[in-house]
Amino acid sequence: MKIIGRIHTDFKEKFGIPRQSGLVEELTAKIYFEPEYRNIDAFRGLEGFNYIWLIWKFSETVTDTFRASVRPPRLPRNEHLGVFATRAPYRPNPIGLSSVKLLSIENTEEGPVLTVGGADLLDGTPIYDIKPYLPYADCHMDALAGYTEITKKHILEVEIPEEELTKVIGEKRETLIKVLKQDPRPSYQQEDEDRIYGMFFANYEIKFRVINNILKVINIDDVID
Incomplete structure (x- = not known):
């Protein structure tokens, strides 16, 4: 399998990423391509579509052991399902599939760049x-x-x-709210109302807790790259 490019998103770690593509279409991301695939001819005709499939690698999921059953994050603590009945990252082959909105195709000095909306991928995903x-x-x-x-x-x-x-710049505010509404927490932590969670989004670190299905943000800090 050849890596044709990488996607750049607002998520520097897995915690907080929407669990499916398209749940927050306001999340924009850009796909940059490897030198071998920077020929604009490879994208001719793609402008006629407004949604595309991305086939990608679970690059941060490393396992040599086959798991026949997994625990989806939204199910109760002890409930397991067959791996092929889920979209869990722990698979025989670490392949992900996402449907995203195609916002633009630009031919830049770095080659073709695709801007997409609704991606559920970690920054730098192949x-x-x-x-x-x-x-x-x-x-x-x-x-x-x-x-x-x-x-x-x-x-x-x-x-x-x-x-x-107000610490969050412009359109990122509404996008952050929609990401938080999806509930980043695993289900096995959802009974602990005293727990303070931290997640990174764009250039911010967000601290929050959840009480009675209300996510209360405690503070938002700028993150220095």
Whole structure:
């Protein structure tokens, strides 16, 4: 498998990344390509699509042991499912699949650069391939949601003090709120209302706790690169 490029996102660590692509389309990211694949001809026709599939590598997931069952983060502590019934990163082959919105294609001095929305990827994630999303074939209106029919409804209310929210620049404010609403916590930590969590988003570190399904931001600090 050849790495064709890498995506650059607002997430420097896994904690806080939305659990599926498209949940927060306001999250923008850019894909830069390896020298071998910087030919703009390789992207001719892609401008006719507004969604694409990204095939990528779970680069931060290292395991040599096959796990037949895994615990999805939204299910109760002791509930496990078969790995092939989930999108867990611990797989026989560390391959991820995401559907993202294609916002632009630019031909720059660094070669073609794609800007996408709604990516659920860590900053620097290797990209293996890109394919157009085909609505007549890829959208199945009768598809069953399985156990996610329950877990997808889990959304938090978010409270951020005004003096903290103003530390976040411009459009990143609304995007941060939508990311926090998705509840970054694993399910096995969701009963601990005294726990203070920390996550990194863009150039900020956010500290918060969750009480009665209300995520309360304690403080937001700038992070120096």
